[in-house]
Amino acid sequence: MLLKLSFSSLYARLVTVGMTILAISVSLMLYMSVEKLRTSAYTSFTDTISQTDLIVGARASSVQLLLYSVFRIGNATNNITWESYLDLVSKEEVDWTVPISLGDSHKGFRVMGTNKEFFSRYKYRGSQSVSIDKGYLFEDLYDVVLGAGVAEKLGYKIGTSLVVSHGLQSFSDHDDQPFRVSGILKKTGTPVDNTVIVSLAAIEAIHVDWSTGAKIPGQLTPIDEIREMDLTPKNITAALVGVKSKLTIFQLQRWINEYPEEAMTAILPGAALQELWRVVGVIENLLLGISVVVIFTTLVGMAAIMFSSLSERRREMAIWRAMGASPFTVIGLLMLEAIFISILSITFSVVLLFCVLNLLQPWIDYNYGILVNIEMLAIKDMYVFAVFIIASITVSLLPAIRAYWFSINDGMTIKL
Amino acid sequence: MRKNIYYSLLLSALVTVSVAEETRQVDKHEHGVGELNIAVEGNSIDLEFMIPGADVVGFEYKAKSEADIALVKDALIKFDEFNNIFSIPSASNCILVEADISINQGDNHKDEHNHDEHDDHDEHEDEHDHDDHDEHEDEHDHDDHGEHDDHGEHDDHDEHDEEAHNEFVAHYSFNCGNIKEIDRISFPYFTTFPNSGELEVQFVSEIGSTSFEVEGDEPFIDLKGKI
Numbered sequence: 001m002l003l004k005l006s007f008s009s010l011y012a013r014l015v016t017v018g019m020t021i022l023a024i025s026v027s028l029m030l031y032m033s034v035e036k037l038r039t040s041a042y043t044s045f046t047d048t049i050s051q052t053d054l055i056v057g058a059r060a061s062s063v064q065l066l067l068y069s070v071f072r073i074g075n076a077t078n079n080i081t082w083e084s085y086l087d088l089v090s091k092e093e094v095d096w097t098v099p100i101s102l103g104d105s106h107k108g109f110r111v112m113g114t115n116k117e118f119f120s121r122y123k124y125r126g127s128q129s130v131s132i133d134k135g136y137l138f139e140d141l142y143d144v145v146l147g148a149g150v151a152e153k154l155g156y157k158i159g160t161s162l163v164v165s166h167g168l169q170s171f172s173d174h175d176d177q178p179f180r181v182s183g184i185l186k187k188t189g190t191p192v193d194n195t196v197i198v199s200l201a202a203i204e205a206i207h208v209d210w211s212t213g214a215k216i217p218g219q220l221t222p223i224d225e226i227r228e229m230d231l232t233p234k235n236i237t238a239a240l241v242g243v244k245s246k247l248t249i250f251q252l253q254r255w256i257n258e259y260p261e262e263a264m265t266a267i268l269p270g271a272a273l274q275e276l277w278r279v280v281g282v283i284e285n286l287l288l289g290i291s292v293v294v295i296f297t298t299l300v301g302m303a304a305i306m307f308s309s310l311s312e313r314r315r316e317m318a319i320w321r322a323m324g325a326s327p328f329t330v331i332g333l334l335m336l337e338a339i340f341i342s343i344l345s346i347t348f349s350v351v352l353l354f355c356v357l358n359l360l361q362p363w364i365d366y367n368y369g370i371l372v373n374i375e376m377l378a379i380k381d382m383y384v385f386a387v388f389i390i391a392s393i394t395v396s397l398l399p400a401i402r403a404y405w406f407s408i409n410d411g412m413t414i415k416l
Numbered sequence: 417m418r419k420n421i422y423y424s425l426l427l428s429a430l431v432t433v434s435v436a437e438e439t440r441q442v443d444k445h446e447h448g449v450g451e452l453n454i455a456v457e458g459n460s461i462d463l464e465f466m467i468p469g470a471d472v473v474g475f476e477y478k479a480k481s482e483a484d485i486a487l488v489k490d491a492l493i494k495f496d497e498f499n500n501i502f503s504i505p506s507a508s509n510c511i512l513v514e515a516d517i518s519i520n521q522g523d524n525h526k527d528e529h530n531h532d533e534h535d536d537h538d539e540h541e542d543e544h545d546h547d548d549h550d551e552h553e554d555e556h557d558h559d560d561h562g563e564h565d566d567h568g569e570h571d572d573h574d575e576h577d578e579e580a581h582n583e584f585v586a587h588y589s590f591n592c593g594n595i596k597e598i599d600r601i602s603f604p605y606f607t608t609f610p611n612s613g614e615l616e617v618q619f620v621s622e623i624g625s626t627s628f629e630v631e632g633d634e635p636f637i638d639l640k641g642k643i
Contacts, residue, residue: 246457270625271618
């Protein structure tokens with residue numbers, strides 16, 4: 001009876017109540033999407049590299065080294081020489097190493113030189129490895145393997161020929177030595193999707209006629225001659241390292257960090273990522289804080305709307321009282337109303353959230369490489385909802401008490 | 417953030433020096449920041465602390481006065497009993513198989529203090545340090561000494577090139593009956609050494625690596641699901 005009454009009373013004020021519900025749902029959705037983005041970004045980052053024990057590069061902050069070597073964000077401070085790399089390879093703690101060389105690009109996508117071992121050693125999301133979707137890994141010097149994203153966005157197929165640009169802003173191209181797409185990788189959801197992968201020798205080959213960042217004028221070594229040359233790299237950008245025993249990681253890390261001949265840094269990918277996250281965490285908390293404030297504001301808004309509706313509903317309440325409702329029933333009715341509004345808002349906000357996430361997911365994935373996981377609500381969300389309902393009941397108490405006052409004072413002799 | 421500044425300082429120093437034939441580099445050294453490396457594999461867990469002298473005994477020059485020597489000695493004894501430094505849940509049944517405590521004299525000409533070397537020190541740790549101290553006590557002129565006393569705050573490291581930055585290095589290896597039970601390691605270290613600042617922890621296990629920053633107000637790390 002009470003429920004029905006409260007519901008029909010709400011229905012009678014459809015527009016005002018509807019607007020309130022809309023405002024609350026949008027703010028709840030804002031909070032939930034910030035939370036979803038936050039957790040997705042975190043898992044997406046941590047899932048990007050696994051089973052690599054150390055990343056070695058020129059001396060830099062650990063976060064910087066991690067960002068340029070794994071996420072292709074920013075640039076290397078320096079390269080490391082091939083001699084130092086060989087020294088590292090010969091350390092007895094080392095199980096495997098994969099050298100990578102960065103610095104060139106193709107239509108905005110980073111070109112990475114590496115060896116075939118990369119495809120078996122690079123692991124993501126636990127123990128998944130990169131696998132080939134079409135074609136084969138590079139066999140010829142001028143073969144190139146594309147990440148799924150590159151092939152999709154540029155519309156390249158097996159056999160497409162492409163030219164690598166020197167540097168990251170393409171001022172000049174290595175157009176004398178075109179490459180041919182030999183393979184396309186399966187989608188991984190990692191930065192590999194947006195990488196053009198060639199062999200280390202190919203990186204060396206395209207720079208044969210280059211000196212200190214510019215083409216030597218008039219010099220053009222024929223391709224046949226280049227193929228005959230010794231194309232062992234002179235330097236690399238970074239190396240992924242696996243150790244035989246985890247217990248020796250720190251010993252090896254110290255050896256690398258104190259390597260006397262060259263200033264190098266070795267990082268534990270997970271540790272560096274956590275360090276980065278401590279910085280990002282501040283911004284995260286700020287975003288969360290803002291959305292909590294937004295929710296609070298809408299709750300206050302809800303109370304304000306209830307207050308203002310009280311005066312127009314004095315007659316309604318007087319009638320309730322005349323029909324035999326006690327002043328407590330009036331309080332109950334208003335609180336029920338608040339519960340209704342909040343439950344409806346929660347339902348609506350969840351619907352909104354899934355619509356927005358479904359709409360934005362491809363875009364976020366495409367632009368930022370973060371795969372937002374659209375899954376059912378977590379237990380944590382339920383807690384948030386419970387807290388929200390309790391908060392809305394608390395907030396509705398104020399107008400309810402006021403209504404109680406009105407209903408005692410006014411009785412039936414209401415004069416407006 | 418401060419670390420970045422250190423790195424960049426280091427880097428700029430290196431760039432200028434790299435022209436020279438011989439490369440020179442200096443390990444970073446930050447008061448108030450101790451380092452801890454934890455590695456887990458199979459049934460073994462290794463913990464390795466590298467703590468600036470300032471965090472342990474409040475000074476970093478070579479101990480010369482009786483009081484200072486006593487402080488250093490006392491600190492070494494505290495490190496010997498690992499329960500003063502950290503505690504591992506007893507359910508994990510971890511037994512200490514090796515401990516190795518020493519002082520690393522990281523002065524400008526960084527002495528080759530490799531870990532293999534430490535093994536020898538195990539037994540004569542105390543004697544060793546004392547020999548050292550006695551020798552130096554007489555050698556060092558006392559003017560120098562007086563000067564140091566003013567440097568309680570130690571803001572300008574660069575000026576003390578000839579001065580050593582002591583670092584306490586403590587390495588503990590455990591064998592555990594039930595290593596998965598280690599869900600948290602707490603650090604009485606912060607109460608044992610009131611001068612201590614934060615601990616930068618690098619952690620690695622078969623599951624992966626992570627890092628923590630631990631301070632005295634929350635002196636533990638949460639390792640749930642990480643081993």
